[in-house]
Amino acid sequence: MSDPAQEHQYPKQVLLILTHELLERFTFYGIQMTLVPYLSEALFLKSIKHSIDWAKTFMHAFRGMTNGFLVLGAIVADSWIGKFKTIFIFCAVYVIGTIIISISATEPLRSSPALGFSLLSLVLIAAAMGSIKPSITTIGGDQFTLPQQKKHLSTYFLYFYLAMNLGGGLSFVTLPPLVQSDCYGTEVCYSVSFGFCAISVTLATIAFILGKKIYVMVKPLRHVHIQLVMCIAKGIKEKITSRTKVNHWLDHSKEKFGGVFVKDVKITLGVMIFFLPLIIYWTLYDLKSIDWPYQASLMNRHIRADLTLSSAYTQSADSVLLLIFIPIFLLVIYPLCDKYNLITTPLQRMGWGLVFDALAFFMASIVSLIIASDMPVLPQAGECHLRIYNPLECTLQINAPPYIENLELGTLEYKFIKAENVKGRYFVEYNITGCKEMFTIIPGEKLFLAEKKSYGYFTTTNGLMRFEDDTRKHLHGYARIRTLVGNRLDKDKILSVIYLEKNDLLMNISTYDISQYNVKDGFYTLKSSDEVTHFKNGGVYVVLVIFVETQIWKIKVHEVTPSNRVHIFWQLPQFIFFAIAEILLCPTSYEFIYTQTPTSMKTTTMAIWFLVTSIGAGVAGLINAIPFIGNQLVRNFFSCGLMLPFLGVFVYLARRYKYVENR
Template structure:
């Protein structure tokens, strides 16, 4: 007898299944939340390759459920499939975590371990995806339909709860915990690995309570065989053969008319699925392109707290928990009161529109974000700014260039880089510097597409110059770049956070390094002296690059801040509207799509449509992979392109949906039962009873 939760009709076994799902989703979303930044900052891949691999992994996670369903239904059964593939899942997490531990040498081993780990994780998470929920449903007795429906709601809540917590916690483990001299990706991947071990242990612990049905045979395989047989017979048919009303009717000599008619119903829905991958192409960019956008934004909420760029993904899962009851209890009923017939296909189309609006919002944010980005100079040119350390205004003349026509003031912070035309990849220029009528010259060699700071400083009776190559690329996690230029006659070291900078005497420059964003009002000099004990650097803001010029004033060394690259001045809160819009789109598109798929399929065909639905997610990620690697567009243009493509696809889908007629599979089941006494030799399916079940409601 099945053990029940005290006083209810709920099997005790579902507690183990719900906890298992919570831990598994924590492990999956937690690992995935930091994945893009791992590619960028640890493996040092560019943003396009990082995006492509991220979406290749996501795509694989939605191709493998078909494999899991085949194994469970045709061979091992759901219970053993979940156990064995969960072990593969755990191994994948462990391999991924080991790959994030730094070792001496190149990154080849890290890349290999990371890719192997991701493949194993994709096999594990995808393989158990079609099994766990169905296995939970199997635990209920047939008469407890209401309890089973509530279980699926609880199951869905556990998925989103795991997602919310993991996308909040793992970015903190990555960024706030330091290990091996940097961000602790090994820990950020290790904790999800531990949660997957817990998920497996909990699931096994409930083994004695489960109902474990044997493999029932895979209807998906039977459908594929039927379709393949029909195509083969149609291809090999001759002109003298009897015509068929539908190409699937060629399978009648081997398969039942009922199966063939059910496949026709399923194919009508699958045809509607063809435009749907474009929605997922936009939706799944929350973990890739939107996270990359967040790295170039201001992530501080006053002095209260600072969010991590990969933590913003938490908003989607959190908003889902809020929006689902709001839509079910308030919005949909209000729309109904307005006499608007909001059919499932209309909801799906509306979801596409909201997702497109989300990317229009992301485009507007991106246009403002890039204003603080310094673009590299084109071929044949370089970027140049000048720092005047001479205590007087100076004029600089560059041969055949109109740049720097105005006098340059002492310690003037240039507003932006100037573009210097070189006319070739390398060019040596003799620069004339005029100070109070006295002229000096210096020669420097410039290389195309690089950025430079030209330092003008006094030396004896003339002015010398020094050319420094600058770092203009914003840090991938929003940290600040800085360096120190020492005008003092003694070497000066400075400790900023846990980073040491050493600036040689005589206008020497320290190396360029990054530190966390924050207020640095009292950093230590090395060695400390009466002239230099502490320095006030002020706020080192997100994504900025600074040159601090160490000069002596009133017997003390002070640091003059020069902002080479502007700080991120677009607040990350501006991403909230796009997350709200994409989540509204998900509620109307994804949840409605699943309900529609189940409502339009015969009982034994629901798994086929579930597989088709998961494949739309897989192909959506393939679209992003192709665009990221092949298009080479500016980010805001790419966002706008995706928005336009989805709107176009929405129009196509709406036209297709207009010609779709809704069916009631339960009524069809009754029609089939009434038809069961008919002559099996009839060549034509009796459509009279079927027509009684077709709704006149259109898209």
């Protein structure tokens, strides 16, 4: 009989573990967020060519070291000193590492040894992060008595995941302003940001230690990992060489390792087999972190007159939705599911998580399909794109056979020509009639065409001018503008563009300057002109101008590439589906691993599960390298389709799985 009082009592000591997780995640995400700019800008890496690339390399190495210590920390915890001592020792290492990097980042102390100390601190922090993660995840589960507190254990992992995301969210909100604060006469202050991380992990360590006397501690089983490997190796060897028939290939190891241990190994491998189809979840997770911010940069992020969202908002949108939905699942959805006996087992919830993940990428595919209509059409093999502009007060006709025949251009007009059957590079003779008093044909001048290139030509009082035409949308969603003046007058005439809302001078453009400029979404005007133009996110514009003496007489704005017309709010459904998938799968995976694996192997199995995330990221890197799915639209559909066979494998395994009770 279970004790009713114990069944309803929630272990108070888990609050200390949750507090530790929140503060440690604050530190982890804070360091991760600050590391690349610190290494590339603040240290001597700034004197090295391609310093940002070097900083990113160090960042990847830092993550790799963190993953490398996952299994090492788990082995130390499960077979040597136990979870509590592992967490305590590596928390101390964590604190030392953050203090070292905080001091190294202080401006008066920054010198050539600072790079060495910073890299040393990163090794310490990576070792600590990786070693702590599997132990802190499982030690919380040790505080619950099963089966009496089975429901409490299920909710605990949701609280644990909530603490993780709350800590990360707080770091994204609080640390960037600290980095931008002024200290020691500099515009950035990395030492303050790292200092807050050091304080946070110190408080996390203190919070964890406070529960020492009340924690339930599981004793480690010496050499369990060596026995695990030897048991599997013997089973495989005997499977190949022995003629003795057994029910399971691991039964060959019973004589040497005992039936109980062999049964535990079977159960552990039975849990780990689910990691294989779940690799795809982490693959799509990594693809989402790359593709969805880029998708956001191709969308209309204008919220109101004075607010335009950065495409980087996608980095925080997932965390915000998790913080909203986890309490809803805790208080509403899961109680209703339990009441009506719907998706109550961990594998059912994880399976539905994969379904919602596929739905998220399907929604992303639909959004990408709509966005595709706003994307510029670039010249393909055998093509050359030409755009001819006429910023003169006259009508002209152009002939350049076989590509241009009897093309008429009025004042401030432009025409697009797709020249086909272009191989290599061509010079084509042309003839222009009309505009005799304004336009001068330069003898022997020819049109230039090249395969898979775009060129712009515009008429001026000095002849026909050419520029390489870039109609692609800006990577970060800016509007791109180019100003073409036909009657250029003298080189000292300046064209001024003024931001209308603030009446601030944005830039002075010479009448001879045909460069392409990036501007934020907003309303602009040309000086001495009353016409107001809205340059929108993602649009590519050409402004044709005619002067009369020193004043602008006429202007016309052509939108060469459509602006981002699909609003950013259309990304919300895919983020909601993805957040639901994450809630159904990630915390539930912790519960599944903890409740199903033997006591002596819980931490190690959890560490291997965390390693699966790195494998998924590696698969995502391979997918990114495949040329035929480099297009965002294709990749979103590909990602959605890729999930389906793995979902089928997961369902097949789940239907055959037999739960182990009271682990």
